[in-house]
Amino acid sequence: MARAATTSDAFNAIAEPQRREILVLLRGGERPVTDLARNLGMTQPQASKHLRVLREVGLVRVRGAGKQRLYGLDARGLRPVHEWVGGFERFWSESFDRLDEYVQELKQARQEGPHDGDDQ
Amino acid sequence: MARAATTSDAFNAIAEPQRREILVLLRGGERPVTDLARNLGMTQPQASKHLRVLREVGLVRVRGAGKQRLYGLDARGLRPVHEWVGGFERFWSESFDRLDEYVQELKQARQEGPHDGDDQ
DNA sequence: TTGACGCATTCCGATATAGGCATATGATGG
DNA sequence: CCATCATATGCCTATATCGGAATGCGTCAA
Numbered sequence: 001m002a003r004a005a006t007t008s009d010a011f012n013a014i015a016e017p018q019r020r021e022i023l024v025l026l027r028g029g030e031r032p033v034t035d036l037a038r039n040l041g042m043t044q045p046q047a048s049k050h051l052r053v054l055r056e057v058g059l060v061r062v063r064g065a066g067k068q069r070l071y072g073l074d075a076r077g078l079r080p081v082h083e084w085v086g087g088f089e090r091f092w093s094e095s096f097d098r099l100d101e102y103v104q105e106l107k108q109a110r111q112e113g114p115h116d117g118d119d120q
Numbered sequence: 121m122a123r124a125a126t127t128s129d130a131f132n133a134i135a136e137p138q139r140r141e142i143l144v145l146l147r148g149g150e151r152p153v154t155d156l157a158r159n160l161g162m163t164q165p166q167a168s169k170h171l172r173v174l175r176e177v178g179l180v181r182v183r184g185a186g187k188q189r190l191y192g193l194d195a196r197g198l199r200p201v202h203e204w205v206g207g208f209e210r211f212w213s214e215s216f217d218r219l220d221e222y223v224q225e226l227k228q229a230r231q232e233g234p235h236d237g238d239d240q
Numbered sequence: 241t242t243g244a245c246g247c248a249t250t251c252c253g254a255t256a257t258a259g260g261c262a263t264a265t266g267a268t269g270g
Numbered sequence: 271c272c273a274t275c276a277t278a279t280g281c282c283t284a285t286a287t288c289g290g291a292a293t294g295c296g297t298c299a300a
Contacts (some may be wrong), residue, residue, distance in 0.1 A: 002255035003123060003287045004136065015135040016124065016258085020204065027211065033277060048278055053235035068266050082205040084140065089202065089245065091147065091195035118279050122285035123257045136288085153247055166289070168248055187246050187297050 007056040010077045013060075018042060026060060026073040033069060055099050127176040130197045134179075139161060139170045146180060146193040153189060 006012045008017065014020050021040050031039075037047035051071055058077045061071045071085040126132045134140055141160050145151065151159075157167035171191055174180040178197045183190045 001288045003126075003164040003257075005256070006123070006258095011137075011140075012135045014205075015132045017131075019259090020131075023208070027208070043260075044277070045261080045279080049258080052278080064267090067274095068275065073208075073211055075208040078205050078208045079212045082202065085134075085198050085205065088143070088147070088193075088195040088198045091193055091293095092199045106230065121258045121283095123287075125286070126288095138288095154245095163290075164247070165249080165291085169288080172248080184297095189247065 006053050010059060010081050011055050013053055013057040014078075014081070016050070016053075018046075019054055022047070022050055022054065023059060023073060023075075026071060030063065030070040030072040032065075033071065036071065126173050130177050130179060130201050132139070133173055133177040134198075134201070136173075138166075139174055142167070142170055142174065143179060143193060143195075146191060150183070150190040150192040153191065154183075156191065 037044045061074050157164045
């Protein structure tokens with residue numbers, strides 16, 4: 001097997017930096033393809049391809065406007081991502097080395113009274 | 121070019137479902153490789169490979185313990201991801217069809233004077 | 241030392257990517 | 271209908287993946 005398709009979920013879709021940039025730009029409102037391409041320094045076909053991926057995972061939606069096609073953000077698909085990552089919030093706010101033991105030691109130390117110096 | 125390396129950043133590393141499961145398991149504390157493999161229904165080499173990726177992006181750390189190697193979570197690398205995705209929070213909480221107009225309104229509101237407090 | 245165990249690494253094949261370029265499709269105006 | 275502008279798609283190459291199976295390597299016990 002190869003890597004999972006970029007269109008398999010939001011996690012894969014936003015793994016690509018350029019697609020993330022597109023999403024950020026779209027936060028400012030709808031934009032036509034060429035506009036996005038120019039702003040991000042990519043070719044029009046590349047932009048279209050990235051937008052296709054984003055559309056397939058539902059992170060953007062399109063709206064025809066004459067010759068143009070206006071792409072707009074639909075961030076709802078990012079919510080699960082945010083929630084999943086958020087599940088780790090309490091772990092990155094901890095001072096980190098040897099977290100598991102550290103936590104245990106802390107609990108004990110508190111019961112036995114302040115007893116410093118164990119690093120290194 | 122091919123897709124960016126899975127080891128290029130946390131975004132790419134967590135795009136793989138199995139690696140996400142590993143991280144979730146490690147939230148419960150350090151674990152040896154075989155233990156992870158068994159719990160996730162994958163072979164030991166697969167687990168090792170995924171753990172290698174996670175280590176290269178700094179999401180896990182290892183500690184030798186005799187024959188075993190205990191892998192532990194280091195979630196700090198997830199913080200940037202959480203923050204990036206969090207930048208879209210207000211967009212998925214909005215009723216959606218009027219998003220563009222909403223953005224316009226926001227811009228105007230800002231020019232007419234910081235008139236905060238419309239959250240929730 | 242030898243054997244057993246835990247884990248990492250290698251080689252293989254199949255797959256899907258991102259990028260570049262050419263071109264097809266679509267809508268608009270004259 | 272035709273020319274033009276805006277996008278989408280197709281084709282190609284190089285690359286890195288995930289999975290599987292085999293094997294290398296380090297540690298521990300007898």
